[in-house]
Amino acid sequence: MSDRRLFDAFENADEKTIEKLSEVPVLSDEEKERIFGASKRKADDKGVSEQNAKIIMMETLNTQASGTPDAAKLKNRNRAVMNVAAACIVLAVGASLIINGLGKDSKLGIDKESGGTASSADNLCDSGSCSGAGDELVLGSDGEYYHPYDGSSSVRRYNVSGTAPHNEEYLDYEITDEEQLERIDAALGEIDRIKDDCVVGENQGGGDDQGLFLSTSDDIKYFITMVGDQPQLTINFIDYNIPQELIDQLMAAIAPTATGQYTEAMRLTEALNVIDRLAGGSDAVYEETTDPSVGEGYALITEFGFGSVSEIESYMNDNMTTDFINAFYGSVVGTDRPVYTERDGAMYIDTFARRDSGYNWTDTEFIISEVKAESFCATAEYTTADGTAQVKLYIVNDGGSWKISGLDFL
Amino acid sequence: MTASDYSALCKQSPDKAYKTLFDEYCNYVYAVVTSKLRSCAAREDIEECVSDIFAEIYTKCEIDDEYEGDMRGYIGVVAKRRAINTFRILTKQAPTVSLDDESVPEIADESEPAQDSDRAALGAKLLEKVMSLGEPDSTIVIQKYFYNRNSLEIAKLLGMNPASVRVRCRRAMSRLKNIIDRNEFSL
Structure with a gap:
């Protein structure tokens, strides 16, 4: 079941549930104003209609009572109705002209003469080059023009938005594999083929979604943002009308195991945190007095998330390659003086091994990179005493399981 | 807000009464409508439906101004009814059948309490x-x-x-x- 379908359970929600849902802030002040304005106009219109209905009813009653219509009143009323009708026609024509004019001018684009400020983009769209690969379509935040698929680096970044309009999943990819890039271009070409028209616009949003966009019949939006000096392409699926087959094709071309890799990266970063904390003895509660009979500095563990040394070993082997464990975390259980040892079914910790440990991951999104069939990298950010730092994990497929095989502190 | 509060506000200024009513219940009405329409309606449709509901409440609301209870119950009923109508329109699920049609007895009631x-x-x-x-x-x-x-x-x-x-x-x-x-x- 998709994440969104899960929430279908609210379809026939009871009163209490609806009340709680309504407590979640969702409408902006602008949206509230818009809805209120519309409701007020409708109410006013209804009021006028009802008033008119009452007048007509009165006239009918007068006619029936006297046998002749109240000619003067009817004449005035008809004139009033005709005036209203004429005013409506004028308004409609005016509105049509305004809408057409606005429609033309509201296509924000690139005015080459004014040095890249927003202006009419008709010259861009009418040229027939409004494809995702159109040269003129991308204006970098530095005022220079960029080709969306032609960054100066050989690394192209595809920030891919998910498979359903209300279930967006952003994946930030650096793709270097030429074959994969060819498949992406082929899929993007397919999108270009089905679109009818396009609009170049400016995304007013903030944060990492800010930038120029190219939308195609409101079906697909290519967001082009600048990451440093690199143009970054985001593809948004925002409409139900996109053939699922095409979405599948594109997703398959861009990231065959994208979701899996992201999920694995999340699992492994968490595992790295757990194992690093294990190495530093951060999570074990132990007796204050040590037991020299077990070894100098070893104390009996009284509370711990792991029940035995073999459990720790198994957890590490599930998440890290043997070479990596030996290089970085060999001391946890596998040396002459391990951090954890066992005697008579009880676990002991080397109190001398205690140190600050663990990774306090920030909410910054991972960057998945160097994607290959049997390996990929995930860069994650963590908090340090001085601020934040990044670590790049090398992840490999080891006998069918993704495991950490190395790391670099960036 | 009780009916008598609303009525008293209306006497002072209908516009102020509308705005107060809207501010107090717009999130609630939006939640009701979203729960009914989220599977089939665009956001614009949901907004349209919410504005229709408030327009209906402003114009057709025959409220007993002696009633001291919260208006939420009344507004909830209007909102649900209107949202269900909108759902039917959007999903076009209301086939017209003739009562003479032999298949009529076989048409099952789709609601399952x-x-x-x-x-x-x-x-x-x-x-x-x-x-x-x-x-x-x-x-x-x-x-x-x-x-x-x-x-x-x-x-x-x-x-x-x-x-x-x-x-x-x-x-x-x-x-x-x-x-x-x-x-x-x-x-």
């Missing part, structure tokens, strides 16, 4: 689990998956970075699914 009741109970359970995620995760999850807001909109409303919203949302959903799995109830 027992199932609806189960679903309502599930909704309450799900909300409880979502709330257990804590803030701001529960708000993010509801805004995203119930109200269909995107990360940028949620970020603006909560004063957060869109990237943080996406990460928190993904992690919150993962936790929610674990909670649901642990509790072994199916949705």
Whole structure:
């Protein structure tokens, strides 16, 4: 079941549930104003209609009572109705002209003469080059023009938005594999083929979604943002009308195991945190007095998330390659003086091994990179005493399981 | 707001009464309409339906101004009825049949009270689990998956970075699914 379908359970929600849902802030002040304005106009219109209905009813009653219509009143009323009708026609024509004019001018684009400020983009769209690969379509935040698929680096970044309009999943990819890039271009070409028209616009949003966009019949939006000096392409699926087959094709071309890799990266970063904390003895509660009979500095563990040394070993082997464990975390259980040892079914910790440990991951999104069939990298950010730092994990497929095989502190 | 409050406000200034009523109940009406239409309507349709509901309440509301109870009940009924009508229009699920048609007796009533009741109970359970995620995760999850807001909109409303919203949302959903799995109830 998709994440969104899960929430279908609210379809026939009871009163209490609806009340709680309504407590979640969702409408902006602008949206509230818009809805209120519309409701007020409708109410006013209804009021006028009802008033008119009452007048007509009165006239009918007068006619029936006297046998002749109240000619003067009817004449005035008809004139009033005709005036209203004429005013409506004028308004409609005016509105049509305004809408057409606005429609033309509201296509924000690139005015080459004014040095890249927003202006009419008709010259861009009418040229027939409004494809995702159109040269003129991308204006970098530095005022220079960029080709969306032609960054100066050989690394192209595809920030891919998910498979359903209300279930967006952003994946930030650096793709270097030429074959994969060819498949992406082929899929993007397919999108270009089905679109009818396009609009170049400016995304007013903030944060990492800010930038120029190219939308195609409101079906697909290519967001082009600048990451440093690199143009970054985001593809948004925002409409139900996109053939699922095409979405599948594109997703398959861009990231065959994208979701899996992201999920694995999340699992492994968490595992790295757990194992690093294990190495530093951060999570074990132990007796204050040590037991020299077990070894100098070893104390009996009284509370711990792991029940035995073999459990720790198994957890590490599930998440890290043997070479990596030996290089970085060999001391946890596998040396002459391990951090954890066992005697008579009880676990002991080397109190001398205690140190600050663990990774306090920030909410910054991972960057998945160097994607290959049997390996990929995930860069994650963590908090340090001085601020934040990044670590790049090398992840490999080891006998069918993704495991950490190395790391670099960036 | 009680009917007598509303009535008293109306006497002072109808516009002020409308605005007060709207401010107090717009989130509630929006939630009611979203719950009924989220599977079939665009956001514009939902907004349209909400504005229709308030227009109806402003103009047709024959309220007993002696009634001291909260108007929420009345507004809820109007909102649900209007939302269901909109749902029918949008999904075009109202076939017209002749009473002379032989198949009429075989047309089943599609509403299943027992199932609806189960679903309502599930909704309450799900909300409880979502709330257990804590803030701001529960708000993010509801805004995203119930109200269909995107990360940028949620970020603006909560004063957060869109990237943080996406990460928190993904992690919150993962936790929610674990909670649901642990509790072994199916949705």
